[in-house]
Amino acid sequence: MPKVLSAVACNLDANILAACLPLMEESRIEAIEWSFDALYKVKEVPAWFRELLTTFSNEKRLIGHGVFFSLFSGKWLPEQENWLKHLEQTAAEFQFDHITEHFGFMTGKDFHRGAPLNIPYTTATLNIGRDRLKRIYEACKRPVGLENLAFSYSLDEVKRHGAFLEQLLEPVNGFIILDLHNLYCQLQNFNISFDEMIALYPLDRVREIHISGGSWDDSAAAPDRSIRRDTHDDTVPPEVFQLLEMTIARCPHLKYVVLEQLGNGLVTEESKRCFYDDFLQMEEIVRKNSDENDADSSDPFLPLSSLLTGTAVEDMTLYQQQLELSAILESSASYTEAMHALRQSSLANSDWRIEQWEPYMIETAVKIAQKWKK
Amino acid sequence: MKLSKSLLSAILIGIAIQ
Numbered sequence: 001m002p003k004v005l006s007a008v009a010c011n012l013d014a015n016i017l018a019a020c021l022p023l024m025e026e027s028r029i030e031a032i033e034w035s036f037d038a039l040y041k042v043k044e045v046p047a048w049f050r051e052l053l054t055t056f057s058n059e060k061r062l063i064g065h066g067v068f069f070s071l072f073s074g075k076w077l078p079e080q081e082n083w084l085k086h087l088e089q090t091a092a093e094f095q096f097d098h099i100t101e102h103f104g105f106m107t108g109k110d111f112h113r114g115a116p117l118n119i120p121y122t123t124a125t126l127n128i129g130r131d132r133l134k135r136i137y138e139a140c141k142r143p144v145g146l147e148n149l150a151f152s153y154s155l156d157e158v159k160r161h162g163a164f165l166e167q168l169l170e171p172v173n174g175f176i177i178l179d180l181h182n183l184y185c186q187l188q189n190f191n192i193s194f195d196e197m198i199a200l201y202p203l204d205r206v207r208e209i210h211i212s213g214g215s216w217d218d219s220a221a222a223p224d225r226s227i228r229r230d231t232h233d234d235t236v237p238p239e240v241f242q243l244l245e246m247t248i249a250r251c252p253h254l255k256y257v258v259l260e261q262l263g264n265g266l267v268t269e270e271s272k273r274c275f276y277d278d279f280l281q282m283e284e285i286v287r288k289n290s291d292e293n294d295a296d297s298s299d300p301f302l303p304l305s306s307l308l309t310g311t312a313v314e315d316m317t318l319y320q321q322q323l324e325l326s327a328i329l330e331s332s333a334s335y336t337e338a339m340h341a342l343r344q345s346s347l348a349n350s351d352w353r354i355e356q357w358e359p360y361m362i363e364t365a366v367k368i369a370q371k372w373k374k
Numbered sequence: 375m376k377l378s379k380s381l382l383s384a385i386l387i388g389i390a391i392q
Contacts, residue, residue: 014389020383027376052377061375200378 002294004248004290005061007031007258008212011038012049015263019275028283031061033258035239035319036090037083040112056094057094062098063208063256064090065177070106071132071146072119074319076312080110080132082230084139091140097255098143098207098301099136100177103165104151107326107369114326115372118152121164122350124315129168131313137172138309145175145207150182150230151368153357155190162201175207175301178251180243181214181230188228189361194246206251207301211236211244211282212260217367221335222360228319229364233265233272241281248289255299318364319346328371335363 008020010032016071034053039045044328051169056062069083087099108114119125137144146165152158165176178201213234216226236259261281266272324345332338339362342354349355 019387021382022383024377025382030375046388047387048381051381052385054378055381056375059375176389259389 001293002255004254004286005030005256006061006286007033007061007256008279009035009258009260010052011035011107012042013046013263015266015272016261017349018265019261019272022272023274023279024074030259031256033063033065033120033256033260036064036068037066037074037086037148038345040068053094059267060095060097062094063258064094064096065147066099066101066136067368068106068175069132069136070100070111070114070116071101071103071129072105072125074105074128074315074317074322082137083364087136088139089328093141096140096142098145098175099140099147100147100208101136103146103161105151107323107329111277115326115368116149116151117329117368118149118157119318119322120190120353121157121160121324122351124318126164126167127313128315130171131309133174134307134309135167135312137174137303137307143175143207143299145169145177145211145301146173147177148182148201148261149363150179152186152190152363153365154353155192155343155358156356158186158190158192158197159200160353166202168207171303172307173301173303174205175253176202177208177210177317178206178207178247179210179212179230180240180247181210181212181232184232184240184243185214185228185281190358194243198219198247198250203247203250205218205301206253206257207253208258209244209248209251209254210258210260211239211240211278213240213265217358217364218364221363222358225256227360227364227367232260232262233347235261236278236282237272241285242283244282246342253302257282292363321345321350321352323354325350329366329369332366333356335359338362338366 104116
């Protein structure tokens, strides 16, 4: 394994930066991950933040993590075209070591609202995803990766996710961000063991690992259980550090381990202290598993041959189903209402396999969709 | 990674006005 870098998700957020500052003063942060598309409302990025990005960029220690691209939208959107142009400009200004995005399609009519939810794993969605990944590569000319999803509707989806990711990434020779809190959500919400789950992921494609915290949510659909949600608003639970210990040595091409927490979870001095402690605990695990003498600078995840992108791949039936699903999730007053609407929708008896969806995860999808449409 | 003192100071000021 090459030298692994301990990193933080660092965005233009006073609380995040204040939490990171003590670590920066001690020169502990070895790389930063920046959500380059999340500043769409900021007219001008402050010079000092640009200097921070440039400092890491000059050392090839800056990685970009997109939020809003909506990889699996069935329709090719003008906003996606603009997103790529923005990425191309940003990649010309900063030297990203790699670029990543989220798996899924975004609910919500507004490009900058909504949450990424799962899609059916079909030839049509595979072709759309591959097409979009090629376009991301063409825009940035850097290795491209995808993050495993925290949310699934069914155990069947959970078990097929790793293999589908591998198929998606193959043409661009891309990599996986293995988000261990996302994995933790799946383990908890579907009662699957770590050993069974990790065996379903192509760990030789993992170049980056995320760790973060989250929250528990009650469920009316399953009153006897709590739903684990990937809200990034709390400290890293011991179980996720344990997952890091169990996973890190199994990823031969791992280069970055990133601690993520949102600014709204870093308001108090106590929360900032916990963030510092979490980083030190992560750093120690990384140090134990990193080969400090292996400064391999090769890029094992660049495309192996030239990529051809013609007209954008689209599937308007899929797009209409995505709109229909978004509308149901965003407007249903309860999970029972959502389930009834789904059974009457064009998603019934289709590749979406809604008949397998767990009621408590439909309930969670309603909550997520309604949280982000505001 | 080591950051310059001037950058760390600029970040500190930036946080205050951010």
